[in-house]
Amino acid sequence: MTQILVVEDDDAIRNNIIRLLKLEGFEIASAINGREGLEQVRRARPDIVISDVSMPEMDGFEMLEAIRADRELAATSVMLLTALDDRASMRRGMTAGADDYLAKPFTRVELLDALQGLMKKKGRIEHSIESAVKAREDYLRQAFTESMGGRDAPAGRFDLGAPQGAVADQVLGATVLFADIRGFTSLAEKLDSREVAELLTQYFERVCDPVLKNGGRHLKFIGDGMMAVFADTLSGGSPLPAARRAISAALGMALATHEFRAWIDRRFDQRGLPPFAIGVGLHAGEVTICRLGTIQNKETTPIGETVNVAARLESASKELGWTVVASSAVMSEAGEGIQTGGMTSLAVRANNGYVDVAEIIGLVTNLDDKRHGMATLTERADEVRDAVQVNSEITARAVKGALQSKLSAFKEHQFEAGQEPPRLKGYRLSRKIGAGGMTEVYLAVRESDGLPVVLKVLDASGKGVSEHLSRFIQEYTLLSRIDHPNVIRIYDQGFTDDHAYIAMEYFEQGDLRAEITAGMSQQRVLAIVTQVAQALDAIHARGIIHRDLKPENIMRREGGRISLADFGIAKSMLQAENMALTQTRHGDVVGTPYYLSPEQAAGHPIGPQSDLYSLGVMMFEMLVGHRPFRAESLNLLLAHHISAPTPALPQAHASLQPVVERLMAKDPGARYATPAELLADLDQRALLQTVTGPGG
Numbered sequence: 001m002t003q004i005l006v007v008e009d010d011d012a013i014r015n016n017i018i019r020l021l022k023l024e025g026f027e028i029a030s031a032i033n034g035r036e037g038l039e040q041v042r043r044a045r046p047d048i049v050i051s052d053v054s055m056p057e058m059d060g061f062e063m064l065e066a067i068r069a070d071r072e073l074a075a076t077s078v079m080l081l082t083a084l085d086d087r088a089s090m091r092r093g094m095t096a097g098a099d100d101y102l103a104k105p106f107t108r109v110e111l112l113d114a115l116q117g118l119m120k121k122k123g124r125i126e127h128s129i130e131s132a133v134k135a136r137e138d139y140l141r142q143a144f145t146e147s148m149g150g151r152d153a154p155a156g157r158f159d160l161g162a163p164q165g166a167v168a169d170q171v172l173g174a175t176v177l178f179a180d181i182r183g184f185t186s187l188a189e190k191l192d193s194r195e196v197a198e199l200l201t202q203y204f205e206r207v208c209d210p211v212l213k214n215g216g217r218h219l220k221f222i223g224d225g226m227m228a229v230f231a232d233t234l235s236g237g238s239p240l241p242a243a244r245r246a247i248s249a250a251l252g253m254a255l256a257t258h259e260f261r262a263w264i265d266r267r268f269d270q271r272g273l274p275p276f277a278i279g280v281g282l283h284a285g286e287v288t289i290c291r292l293g294t295i296q297n298k299e300t301t302p303i304g305e306t307v308n309v310a311a312r313l314e315s316a317s318k319e320l321g322w323t324v325v326a327s328s329a330v331m332s333e334a335g336e337g338i339q340t341g342g343m344t345s346l347a348v349r350a351n352n353g354y355v356d357v358a359e360i361i362g363l364v365t366n367l368d369d370k371r372h373g374m375a376t377l378t379e380r381a382d383e384v385r386d387a388v389q390v391n392s393e394i395t396a397r398a399v400k401g402a403l404q405s406k407l408s409a410f411k412e413h414q415f416e417a418g419q420e421p422p423r424l425k426g427y428r429l430s431r432k433i434g435a436g437g438m439t440e441v442y443l444a445v446r447e448s449d450g451l452p453v454v455l456k457v458l459d460a461s462g463k464g465v466s467e468h469l470s471r472f473i474q475e476y477t478l479l480s481r482i483d484h485p486n487v488i489r490i491y492d493q494g495f496t497d498d499h500a501y502i503a504m505e506y507f508e509q510g511d512l513r514a515e516i517t518a519g520m521s522q523q524r525v526l527a528i529v530t531q532v533a534q535a536l537d538a539i540h541a542r543g544i545i546h547r548d549l550k551p552e553n554i555m556r557r558e559g560g561r562i563s564l565a566d567f568g569i570a571k572s573m574l575q576a577e578n579m580a581l582t583q584t585r586h587g588d589v590v591g592t593p594y595y596l597s598p599e600q601a602a603g604h605p606i607g608p609q610s611d612l613y614s615l616g617v618m619m620f621e622m623l624v625g626h627r628p629f630r631a632e633s634l635n636l637l638l639a640h641h642i643s644a645p646t647p648a649l650p651q652a653h654a655s656l657q658p659v660v661e662r663l664m665a666k667d668p669g670a671r672y673a674t675p676a677e678l679l680a681d682l683d684q685r686a687l688l689q690t691v692t693g694p695g696g
Contacts, residue, residue, distance in 0.1 A: 002119065003044065006030045007037035007051035007063065008081070013104075017050065020108055021115075034058030038066050041073055048077045048118055050102075061096055068097040077118050081106075140223045140398035141405075147185050148406050149423045174231040175246040175284040175330055176307050177216065178314035179207065179253060181224040182277045186425065189403055189494025190273055190476075193396040199264070200224065200392035206260050207278075210252025214245040218289065218302050223395045227310075229287055229302050243284050243333035244363075250280045250324045251363055272480030272493070277323070281313030283355070284329040312348045313357060320344070320359070328356040337364035400496045407457055407499040411440060423447075425492060427455060427503055443506065446491070452506040453491060461498035472500045478544050478567055486535035488555065488565040505563070507555040512562065516551055516622055522653060525622040528554070528562055530682060532615055535564040537675035540608040547606065549614035550595045551621070593637050594627050598666050601638040609668040612678065616663025616671075620646075623653045628664070642666070655685070 004026050008014035018028050029044060031037035035058040037051060049067070053060040060080055067073045080101045099121065102114050181187070181203070188196045204221065211219065216228035230242040230249070257278050264276055285306035313325045322342065331338060339362030345354045406424055413422050415431050422429045427444040433454075434441035442455040460469035476493035492503040512528065520528075532554060539546060546553075546567060553566040597613035599606050620628045628647050629640035646664045649657050659681065665671045672678040 001025070001027045002048065003027045003029070003046040004115075005037060005040055005044070005046040005049045007032075007034060007049060007055070007060070009033055009052060009055045013052075017111070020111065024112065034060060034063035038063050041067060041076060042070070045073070046076065047122070048079065048115065050079045050081065052081045061092060064096050064098060077122050079114060079118060137394050137398045137401075140395060141402045143223070144185055144399045144402035145405060148402060148425055170289050172229070172231045172287045172289060173242075173285075174229045174287040174302075174306070175243045175282055175333070176287060176302065176310035177211070177226075177228045177230065177246050177250060178281040178310045179226045179250075180279055180314055182279055182318055183274055184224040185399060185402075186274050186492070187276065188396070188399040189425075189492075190271060191268070192495070193400045193497070195268070196396035196399060197392040199267075200395055201389055202263060203257075203260055204392065206256040207253040210256060211249045214249040214252070215242075216246075216249055218300050220301065223398070227302065227307070229289075231287075241333050241335055243282075243330045244335050244338075246282050246284075246330065247324075247326065247334055247338060247360055247363055250282060250326075250360065253278065253280060254323050270477065270481060272477055279314050279317030279322075280324045281310045281315070281317060282324065282326040282330045282360075283310040283313055284327065284333050285309070309348050309355060313346070313355070316346050316357075320357075322359040324360040325357050326360050328358070331358055337366060339363065403494050404496040404499055407459075407496070407501055410442065410457055411459065424455070424501070425494070425503075427453060427492075429455065444503070446503075452508070454504050454506045455501060456504065457499065457501045459499055469495065469498075469500055472502070474567075476502050478539075478542075481542050482538060482544075484535060484538040485561065486531045486563055487538055488563050488567075504565075505555075507557065507563070507565075509556040509558070512551040512554040512556065512622075515556070516625070519625060520622050522623065522656070524560075525619065526682065526686075527560065528622060529615065529619050530679060531562050532564060532618070533675040533678050533682075536608070536611050536615070537679070539564070540611070540675065545606060545608060546611050546614075547600070548592055548595075549611050549618065550592045551618060552592075554618075593634055594629070596638065596641055597668070598642045599668060601641045607668060608674065609671045612663050612671050612675065613665075613668075615678075616646075616660050619656075619663065620649070620660050623649055623656065623660075659685070 004021060006014055006017050006021075006028060007030070008017065009032050014030055014032070018030055021028050029040055029046065031040050033055045034051070037049065038058065040046070041049060041063075049063075051060040051063060064078050064080070067076055067078060077099045078097070080098045082101055082103055100114055100118055102111065106114075187199075191199065204226065207226070208219065211226075211228045214230065216230055218227075218229040220227045228246075228249070230246040232242045257276065261276050264273065283306055286304060287302050287306050288304045290301045290303055309327065313327060317323065317325045320342070326334075331340075338360065341359035341361045343356070343358045345356050347353075348355045406422075410422055410424075410429065413419075413429070415421070415429075424444075426447050428447055430443045430445055430452075432440065433443045438459050440457045440459070442457070444453050444455045445451070446453055458469060458472045460472075473493070473495050476490055479488065479490045480493075489505040490502060491505075492501075494501055515524070532549070536546070536549075544567070546564065548566065549564075553564065555563045555565045557563060593601075595614040595617045597606065597610040598604075600610055617628060629637060629644060631637035631640060643666070646661050648654075649660060659678075662671055663678070672681070
């Protein structure tokens, strides 16, 4: 329902308008002067304000100016009521930003027609804004989708040609700055949409500051990219060369980015995010400023070859390994004191030739720099802040939407002969190798080196599956902190609200189950137990409990090596309260029942010793060929884990009975305190065996 505020000091007129509009179904509020009206606008945020011009305390003009000056209220539609012959008030009202006016006296039809016109105008504006936002989001989504699919994104992150209907407003001699976040999609995949928007907003707020302080104008944002123009013809601006101010801004951005990394480390601690870095390109020349919209509400877009070249230089910064790349045109105009690193020439398609470029590493300021202060903040900081927030939200939706579409498409792919294999972030899918529940598993090849990997994709779009998605994401978060030869390698991860994927190590030889079925020597069993204990030692040192140790999660590598895998239900011991133990809700059973520790079976708090119990069960099974406890029901099996004594090993393995007994002790405190203690015990027993011989 449309909300209308009527501001009128004449009781009769105010009450007549209220009565008339209520009969038409509008929601009405009222005020008797501009001061009270402004308070209600700030409090209730009406869709339309109908206000008289002449009122006590604060008149209609003053209220209108206050509304337009408030960023949060500026879009409110305002209709002024004026006398029939008061043309001066009409002009003043329209100049101040009134959307319409109505001359007194007016009829019911005239008032309703004016309101209908305002609502249509508001609808057209909102539709235009929605269309523009959707077009930008669609463009970004397509660009991110192509980037994730291994193809180059569309040339240029900005629409560098003249927009349809644009009018050339002015031509400037200027320096153009382009900046972009390197590897943005890899970073954004590991955060949810809200976190992506937050990160971009925080980043842009920091890097815009040096741009604005150095006189950057016509700032534009699209995705993770930003463009600014530094002109020599700024009215009232700094007399310092535009190129020099642009270099100062670029170096300021590099410094702000360096400081921003500390914010990322605090905000997204232990999330496994890739390093945060930016690239900046600078080029000087002629820039055309195109204007879209009306004089009161115009949007400007810089276009031209100078803009194109600056964008190409930014794109080349990654390959060059430089943060700030400036053309020779910028260097020649920037003055003395510019510190450079490497220099080279780049082929630039925009001008069908080569551009000499330099790496900018510093700027020695002089007296003129200090006198004219490269730190005069422009008056458009609020507008920039609004643009940043909108762009951040659009980008977050676009990058997550692109990944969502990509992962959804995998389910439809048939892997038929001659069909191009789908790609994701440098991985080319070869075939589907498994599925279970909500998870699809694919064999893929890393295109950079041909390494086979497993791509595990979770579809969590159904109801009540958010816990599965959280566990899936947690698996990567935990493993990204581990680098150990006996722990599975995780290469990449990404997620949306409904999908997630993990790219991980591929084990051609499968898991340990086949070896157990075929029978294992004592020497091989001890080798496996030693490597699993080393893996547990590594993850426990990082505060991680596996919680699901079993042969199916012990993967085999070449040369007899093994790797601990599947951390889907692993849990971190490093809680916010720094508790030493984690706890599953009472009555919940997490893990495979045959290998559960007594405390897991009983729903009691668990600790690192819980994994050692499961290792003891596995050790018994590897030595004997079957599990220590078998039962006809789950409850009876859990009861065995809780209270049944550990069965005896065959005579051939009797020397290892104390090890299995201690690993499988019912009381966690009676088990080995750490995997390292188990390893020390095994080493001591091996030494004694060597000294005394088999029966010594």
